[in-house]
Amino acid sequence: MSTAVYPGSFDPVTLGHMDIIERTSKMFDKVIIGVLNNNVKTPLFSAKERVNMLEEVTAHLPNVEVQSFEGLLVDFLRRNDARVIVRGLRAVTDFEYELQMAQTNRVMAPEIDTIFLTTNLKYSYLSSSIVKEIAFYHGHISQFLAPEIEKRVRDKVDELTKGAV
Ligand code: PNS
Secondary structure, X not given: OOEEEEEEOOOOOOHHHHHXXXXXXXXXXXXXXXXXXOOOOXXXXXXXXXXXXXXXXXXXXXXXXXXXXXXXXXXXXXXXXXXXEEEEEOOHXXXXXXXXXXXXXXXXXXXXXXXXXXXXXXXXXXXXXHHHHHHHOOOOOOOOOOHHHHHHHHHHHHHHHHHHO
């Protein structure tokens, strides 16, 4: 059985991520979305919240499952008996970082390959960070996120901004 891992922060999952997930689910028997849970970055949503949101928006894809992970990505793949990492490439600016990660992962785990999918042109500018920034300034984010995720972002921003007053 071919298993691919699509790793990321997904803080929150955007329509750009969804496009990659849907395309990947057609290429592999099983796709595991690996949600990074590390202490270095401070995410807007906890790992549990990010996993829940991803489960909600991928419920229609029976071969997709969601897990959070800590530590090295290659160890997460090994634990899940997976050999392929999938990453989306938006623009040439992504390339250097992605190449560095793919090559480092390959040195650490030669049995694991990284494949890149070019993002749909519709979403080539999109990032979770930009969506969060727009949300904090009360801009429209409905064109970037699934409706249920949009609501979660709005609620979270309200919760945080109320707390700050
Ligand atoms: O969505 P992101 O934040 O660009 O995803 C980055 C991610 C999660 C793929 C990367 O940070 C990662 O794999 N982290 C796990 C730790 C690890 O294995 N680091 C070495 C990679 S070279």
